[in-house]
Amino acid sequence: MEIDLSQFRDTFFQEAAELLETMERELLSLRAGQAGGDTLNAIFRCAHSIKAGARTFGFEAMARFTHVLESLLDRLRNGEVEASAGLVELLLRSVDVLRALIDAAASQSAPPPVWEDVTEELDRALAIPAAPPLSPREPAPDRPAGTEYDIRFEPAPELFRLGLDPFLVLRDLAQLGTLAADADCSRLPSLETLDPETCYLRWRLRLKTAAAMDQIRDAFAFVEDVAAISIEPAAAAVPAAGVAAPVAGAPTTALRSAARESSMRVATGKVDRLIDLVGELVIAQSMAAQIMNGFTAERLPLLREAMAEIERHTRELQDRAMRIRMMPVSSIFGRFQRLVHDTAQALGKQISLEISGEETELDKGVVERIADPLTHLVRNAVDHGIETPAERQQAGKPPEGRLRLTAYHQGGNVMIEVADDGRGLDTARIRAKAIERGLTAAGDELSEEQIHALIFRPGFSTADKISDVSGRGVGMDVVKKSVDALGGAVALQTAPGRGSTVRIKLPLTLAILDGLLLRVGAQTYVIPLVSIVESIRVRREQVRDVAGCGDVITVRQEPIPLVRLGRMFQISSETADPAAGLVVIVEHDGRHWALLVDELLGQQQVVVKSLETNFRKVEGITGATILGDGRAALILDIAGIAAMSRGEGLSNAA
């Protein structure tokens, strides 16, 4: 029943990933001295579960590794071994190794060799003599028996002329056990005098094997008479030089293969409720159908009621379905503890990470795509934002920097903030830099917000020396691009010497949008509510024609460029005169635009359908939707429109 097994395998991998996250969390709290009474037990149980699964599916390396790990954890929770800092570090490394083993098993590739080294370390940790046990303990994990041999292999120079290849000998030896080979190249002459048909190399080998001497000799079968060979049992094992190099600090994100996250765990309660709703919907629909049979005018109120019922159920269904895709941000916030700690340590800084609002839920697609930009921002804050303890003390701040990650719902959006109490950014310097980079002209009047927004422009971030800006480093434009692509917005708030906060606004879901419907000519468009500032009727006096830039509308002393959607999309619009039509003011990148439309049709939630996958990318449009009457409406991309209007020279900035 091959098919069934593979389904369970996937489930095992998912469960294992979650168990590992739990283990890591608990280990980190252990390290921070916040271990609860059940912490050690919880960690043990995680390893135990993974071991059971590994054995069931026959993942050799994983099973052996978790077995040793579990033994150590068992002694830990029984108090026989002390949870020293070094031990906790070792256990954290084991978690990384286990992740790598799981990935290897999932992708059916060979387990990374590092697992054996870490196994040895765990063995050593286990060998620490314990207080006399009160009851018989599990015996030490079994290892393959083997003797070590020191072997010297010195082939005669004419070896190659007999058609022999020393590599094949080494290969045969390696198949008997674990072989460490050290080639002595001292006889190798320079390239000019080298004779390619002469063998200059000699080898010193160490072989750990359970095989008999005969078998070892057999590997040298045809070279015995043309080589000096000695095989001796090894001298007492030399202790391994130092501790095995720490498992490369591979970022935990890299160890998680993207392919495995395409399935998701959902609370069964959510699914049950969904099934119920479907049932109720079926019923409501059939009742409506019944009413339609033999319909008379008197039954109209009934019909209305039934339809209302259907609509209620559908909306709730939609809502529930969306919620199913929601996952709490803790799934990405979780990894930051480790990241911040490790990076801070590496840079010699002290940083504490506060997380709040981790239970805030976001659409799964959004969560996946915001993970990288967030990581970027956190790294930036640690790298450039927060100063070293010495610098901080000089500035009169406590030596430990504070980094705060917050998430909360606001309006129809989710807000995520990354705040630090570090250096902050100097607005004047940003402005100067921007002028230098040609992003703005010297005479431009920009609000503080707009100046901060300049940081996110491509071209700004290519600062040659990070220290020039003394604050955020490279890559902010990438962050902004990612957030924009999600239909969100990012803004920076900063005060020099006090710190910076990056605020990200994200829609609750990618697929459904709150929009304002409007009409231009015969076409219906949708503007995402998130981008709209207000809609106004414009008075003639507010409109000015600025030479070379087109019409500009002044609203509360602010000049806002006018965009005629009709002209931009080449449709005949009813309204040529702004004073006669309606103007919707939208905002992007800290700047405003005024869109001239014929009529506002109302607010509505629309389902976004991608234009790109069905047609092609169109500038100024992010997608399309089907309205209730079956017509299609295009969803405007404010960023695109801003760019298009700038290109047409309608903006009043360079």
Next chain:
Amino acid sequence: MSARAWIGIVKGGWRRFRRMAELQQAVAAHLPVLPVAGAQLRDASRQAEQAIAQVGGNFERMVECARASVAQASQLMGAGGVGDGPAGGVEAMLATSRKTLEELLVRIVEDGQVCTKLVERMDSLERDMQKIVRTLADVDRISFGNTILALNARIEAVHVGERGQGFELIAQELWTQARRSEEITEGIRGTIRQLAGDAKEAMAEIGSMACADRSRIAALQQEVREALDRFEGAHADMQRSLAEAGERSETLSGEIARAVQTMQFQDRVSQRIEHIVEALESMQAAISQPLDRAAPPGGAAPPSAAASLLANSYTMDAERAVHAAVLGGAPAADSLSEVEIF
């Protein structure tokens, strides 16, 4: 020395000479046998080599046939290689059929569950409606109460006379309200009746469409389970046949390897015979040299009795052909009746 002594010496010499000549003659008579013997040995060796070579030539073909038939049996029965991908064979068909059956089973169970849920929904809907009916009863009571109030108010108004105009109005209002609320509740009751009736019809329709009788579901499940059991049995049989085929294949390989080793002995036989023939030839060379020197000039070799004796022992055409090639002379006449197949 005396004459007698001289004659004695000469006679002795003559006797020795005569003996030598006799010896020479005897040896000469047998000498021709040597080359024949050598040739016969060589020819026999050659024939043996040819025969083995023929077997060897067919070897590959034989092995291929044997292997192919075993493989074919496996193919027919088995599921082909490891891993996914259809690979024909009964086993694969079994696996597919089994999977279909299992899915069917799951589907049946699911359908049962959906129907159960629908039925439960319906029940709860009915309960809700009952609740509304009860609430309506309360509303009724209230409105009835209002009606009484209104009547009382009217009566008061009459008692109070013209100053009771206000009461009159209030009474009127209460009365109207009571009437309206009666209408509404009546309307709601009507709706509920309608809904209940509609719901029941819908339920009946759904019931007749999708949901099978619960007991039928159980029967279906049982049938499917039995079918799965039968497959299990058939599958086990298949596995056994496959295992047997595998064993036969193993045995075959072993036999082939042994045959390869055994066949090589022919080479050793050839070499040993060759060594012997060479010995014969050098013996012949060694003996014939002195004989040739001592032979009386002009004497043709007498027909060798030994050679004729040898020739009479022949039973095969090939033997006679070799003999003739070495010594000359026609082969014997028996050749026609013998059929020899190599």
Next chain:
Amino acid sequence: MPRTALIVDDSVTIRQMVSFTLKQAGFGVVEAVDGQDGLERLSAQHVDLIVTDLNMPRMDGIAFIRGLRARPASRHTPVLMLTTESQESKRLEGRAAGATAWLVKPFHPDKLLMVIGKVLP
């Protein structure tokens, strides 16, 4: 890529058996009846392995091995000698001429493949 072997032996049967075994192991096979024939074949094509008998007419195994080792194309090709048990001295001679390995006749096909496994990657 399939590998090729040259089998040099004056005995038909030996050639057949070696050829059969090697073909089953995926080799392509070229045959020669003695040393001279063998050298001619080597001029015509490249082989990855050479299996040769010692006692052959016209040119025996030792001379053949010497000859092939003198040519650049077959300088380092593994050469397997087929010997009978009584030819210890021949083995040393063969080694001196440049033979890589040896095998006693008659051989079990598995043994032949094992020896080849030792000399060919």
